[in-house]
Amino acid sequence: MGFWEPLFFWIFAFGAIITSCAVIVSRNPLYCALLLIADFFCFAGLYVLLSAHFLAVVQVLVYGGAIMVLFLFIIMLLNLRGKNLVANRFQVHYLIAIASGVVIFLFSAGVILAAVDMDEVADEREAHAAQLEEADDPDEVEPLATDSAIPNLWVDAEERAVEEAYRAKMLAWRDGTAAPSDGKYSRFNPEREYELPPSLDPEPFMEAELGEDADEDVGPAIVPGRKGLYGTFKPVSIKLVNRFVIPFELTAVLLLASIVGAVILAKRRVT
Amino acid sequence: MPFEPTLAHFLILSAAVFTIGLVGVMIRRNAIIVFMSIELMLNSVNLTFIAFARYRFETDGQIFAFFIMAVAAAEAAVALAIVLHVFRHKRGVSVDEMQQLKY
Structure with missing residues (x-):
């Protein structure tokens, strides 16, 4: 915060x-x-x-x-x-x-x-702040629950919880026990053996994402140099050329079509 | 701090900017400014996507926003070419003069 x-x-x-x-x-x-x-x-x-x-x-x-x-x-x-x-x-x-x-x-x-019930959010935050003040060790207090309220985007405890969940999700994906999207609607089948072509192998990405100690106990998830990874070039672009590669290529076609259309429209006379 | 922004703040900001863009489309007659208002609306939608992506801590929403940006770029190029074309014929860019497409 x-x-x-x-x-x-x-x-x-x-x-x-x-x-x-x-x-x-x-x-x-x-x-x-x-x-x-x-x-x-x-x-x-x-x-x-x-x-x-x-x-x-x-x-x-x-x-x-x-x-x-x-x-x-x-x-x-x-x-x-x-x-x-x-x-x-x-x-x-x-x-x-x-x-x-x-x-x-x-x-x-x-x-x-x-x-969003704003009063409920305010009450929950006040209760959480009171708990934090009373407790001797701030780490022992449970992080603010995120289910009943839209959480504050910059509460450290929450961010830690979210990041831990994300990390667990990625680890589960690597182990092949769950889809990364945690998808209710995902077609991911944990029973099946998925074989990725070498270039799409998520392993290097996972190493970069989670660090070399990915298999060890989670510990504090916010580590300097790792915290800001969400939304930076690497995760976004890897997703862009893996899961969303077809829309990405179609965007190229769309841009080409719009260039041709713009030139034809703006030309004085099409010969 | 009492003024910490939550997801709801971002959504309401986005709704406000979307509404401003919508009013701009309704009240302006200059075609270029109408397109600018449309860009405003596209941007506010992007903000919604990114706020929800941050809330769910997934990057899918950001990728949608990226595609919206690409489509907005293509749209701007074609739209301005149309404006240029209309200006050559009518010597004006008011949307009131662009009535031929109706028929």
Whole structure:
């Protein structure tokens, strides 16, 4: 539990909301594009807070770099002026749009808050904090249960529990007793002998993931240098080229098709 | 600390940004800004995926977000080419002028 993570969460959250509001009300498309870049940076910060480091980098490179350069290029190429830049005069359908937006937001927030009983979460946390204060050894107190409440993302005890569960899961996968997804809906059959081709052998990955002492007793799961592994390049990319390899290749086809389509659309005359 | 963010905070933030993008699509007439609003909505969905991935401590959600980013890049390229094409014909990018597709 840190001081900086919640602070940065609120900074990035308010930054994201303010910049996205500014994007939709700003009159000049150039300002809109620049504000949208700021918005994407706020989102990248939120991804880092959620330990999705790979996606934070991709967000800055692809969204903040490639897509926004495309937008800015088109805006400057079109050089809009005159009737294309009329001020947003107030119209009746603005009211309708904003009212329906508020209704949709309240509905979705209501659904989220109905799924999470915030009072229960607060009670549980208070009880846990009280337990921690009373106990002589903080390690003896059981970590906060995660089933009845959506857990705080940065409670160390919880993180340890989650990481231990993850580690146990990976070990079970290596032993061939369970699927890594722990899947209710998985087609993984523990009875069957799965033979992976050499290049897809998870063993090197497991060694990297769990360290050389993977077979020993679990011990404290948070070890310096190992804690931040979730969401970094290695686990994400290994999953990307193993389990999700077909969508990954189809993405290449999609990008090729979109390049061809964009060129044909933007050409003056197709000969 | 009373203001520690939980999964619910991320989801509500994502819902807020999605709604802002939706309102942007509804109130703006400039096609480029409408596409920007759509990018906002895609980003908020990405945030939801990543928050749930972190909550479940699995990377599958992040991979979905990665694919959404790839699709958004392809969509932006094609959409801006369409905007360019329309601008050549109409000398404007207002969505009010793009009515021919209706018929």
